[in-house]
Amino acid sequence: MAPTVSFLCVCSILAVIATTTVVNGLTINQSSAKTKRPVSWLIDGNNFLGQRGVHGLPRDGDKLAEKLIQISGKQGGSSTPNDVVLVFDGRKDVDTERTDIRLNENFIKVQLKHGTIADDFLLDEIEKIRLEDPTRRVKLVTADKRLRASALDIRPTVKQVVNPKVFWKKYVPRMSGQKKNKTPHQPRDNIMKPMYPPKREEKIETETETDGGDDN
Numbered sequence: 001m002a003p004t005v006s007f008l009c010v011c012s013i014l015a016v017i018a019t020t021t022v023v024n025g026l027t028i029n030q031s032s033a034k035t036k037r038p039v040s041w042l043i044d045g046n047n048f049l050g051q052r053g054v055h056g057l058p059r060d061g062d063k064l065a066e067k068l069i070q071i072s073g074k075q076g077g078s079s080t081p082n083d084v085v086l087v088f089d090g091r092k093d094v095d096t097e098r099t100d101i102r103l104n105e106n107f108i109k110v111q112l113k114h115g116t117i118a119d120d121f122l123l124d125e126i127e128k129i130r131l132e133d134p135t136r137r138v139k140l141v142t143a144d145k146r147l148r149a150s151a152l153d154i155r156p157t158v159k160q161v162v163n164p165k166v167f168w169k170k171y172v173p174r175m176s177g178q179k180k181n182k183t184p185h186q187p188r189d190n191i192m193k194p195m196y197p198p199k200r201e202e203k204i205e206t207e208t209e210t211d212g213g214d215d216n
Contacts, residue, residue: 044142070176090114
């Protein structure tokens, strides 16, 4: 009987140790929950340039790349580097082959070969990320409804699809560190204020004492 009890005790202890394994002060589950997943921003370049009524939006692919390079890596204060892939459709009689231009460690501008559209390339790239880097999440920038629907079917890799206008107005300033708080925090005065206002009788009495001057 005693050996059986000892065996059960040992198993219980091992089970407790296994469930409370600590990694850098956190359990395994806590550690994985606190680890921020890497993110790739895939941008439909031609769709982006085609947006109208957006102040300051470039109309040239190279200039757009210059603007968006600021959101790549950790330039905007991101805790994990943002990878950015800006993709443009192939142009007839111009793009006889695909051209990849790496502007920095985390930013690539892709000019596709004529006959290849960005939609197909982006979906293939998402599928590639899903298979080769399952922990990575993709955020797609496009206003194309079909591309949006197809991308959102690739769950959980595709985390979000953002409209280019919204991306340009809200995301780019924040991610590039341009957006600042217009009303910075002001420290409070170290003055003790009464928790409750004085009673009505106290107010009247105080005013009477103040107004009553010397009759002489």
